[in-house]
Amino acid sequence: MAVFELENLTWEDLDKLDRCKTIVFLPISPLEEHGPQLPIGTDFIAARDMAKFAAQIMETDDSSFSYVIHPGIPIGCAGFTADFPGTLSIGGKAMMQVVTDSCVSLARHGFRFVIISNHHYEPAHVKAIKTAIDKVMQRFTIKIADPLSVAAYSGPVAATDIDLDLSRESHADFEETSFIKFKHPELLKDIYRELPQVHVNFAVRYLAGGHTLRSMGAIRGYVGSPAWATSEYGKSYFESRSQLLAESAFKLYRNEKLPQMSLKMKALLNLVMLS
Numbered sequence: 001m002a003v004f005e006l007e008n009l010t011w012e013d014l015d016k017l018d019r020c021k022t023i024v025f026l027p028i029s030p031l032e033e034h035g036p037q038l039p040i041g042t043d044f045i046a047a048r049d050m051a052k053f054a055a056q057i058m059e060t061d062d063s064s065f066s067y068v069i070h071p072g073i074p075i076g077c078a079g080f081t082a083d084f085p086g087t088l089s090i091g092g093k094a095m096m097q098v099v100t101d102s103c104v105s106l107a108r109h110g111f112r113f114v115i116i117s118n119h120h121y122e123p124a125h126v127k128a129i130k131t132a133i134d135k136v137m138q139r140f141t142i143k144i145a146d147p148l149s150v151a152a153y154s155g156p157v158a159a160t161d162i163d164l165d166l167s168r169e170s171h172a173d174f175e176e177t178s179f180i181k182f183k184h185p186e187l188l189k190d191i192y193r194e195l196p197q198v199h200v201n202f203a204v205r206y207l208a209g210g211h212t213l214r215s216m217g218a219i220r221g222y223v224g225s226p227a228w229a230t231s232e233y234g235k236s237y238f239e240s241r242s243q244l245l246a247e248s249a250f251k252l253y254r255n256e257k258l259p260q261m262s263l264k265m266k267a268l269l270n271l272v273m274l275s
Helices: 011-015 041-059 093-108 123-139 147-152 173-185 190-194 202-207 233-254 263-273
Strands: 004-005 022-027 066-071 113-117 144-147
Touching: 004 041, 022 041, 022 093, 022 190, 022 233, 041 066, 041 113, 041 147, 041 173, 093 113, 093 123, 113 233, 123 147, 123 263, 144 233, 147 233, 173 190
Parallel strands: 004 066, 022 066, 022 113, 113 144
Antiparallel strands: none
């Protein structure tokens, strides 16, 4: 079989696919400012590119499946950066409904395995996706997973020997700048080399009344160390996350246990109210 882009198929082409041997990748991340050096579409581009590469990895490993790439959905909950031009943020309930309806449409047509490729980890966004997954799986015979959101709260996925505390890299940072430098260097502004490190204590700033990156002191829209970015790390970052998507898809199909969110993250999400 092969890797297909959903929008390029006819309905009859799609209908011929064996539902028990088809895995759908659904990329979803918002358009959002990413500092003065990265494109507004950074998260959306990453979600889409990682889904496509994961499908290619899987097709190489097992060509008996069909791998369908759903068109990327460029929306999400991005309240932390909503006061910067370019960020398009929707409410948590609307986000949950988009994911729910997208997955329900696939379920009603008999598709049984969906991997969400998400590259945006604001808690409301992650909770909206998780809530939608739970709702759809309760109603239909379908398995859905969002592996990258789980991994994002479990520490670094890519290995690095760079002397940086990656727990302090959080937005338009060393990792995301490295990804764009590797995968889409034409989109990276040279100014990244001149950007000083910016670190924010989110808990302290939030309690002091800061609810956006700008109000927390990240006035140029980044938190971390973009000047340290390397293509080598970007390659590792991209490939490790794509590999995680592929491995999770195989586990989903085999009904094997997938990594779970930490208790700390679950507790955090429980506090988030979807507006």
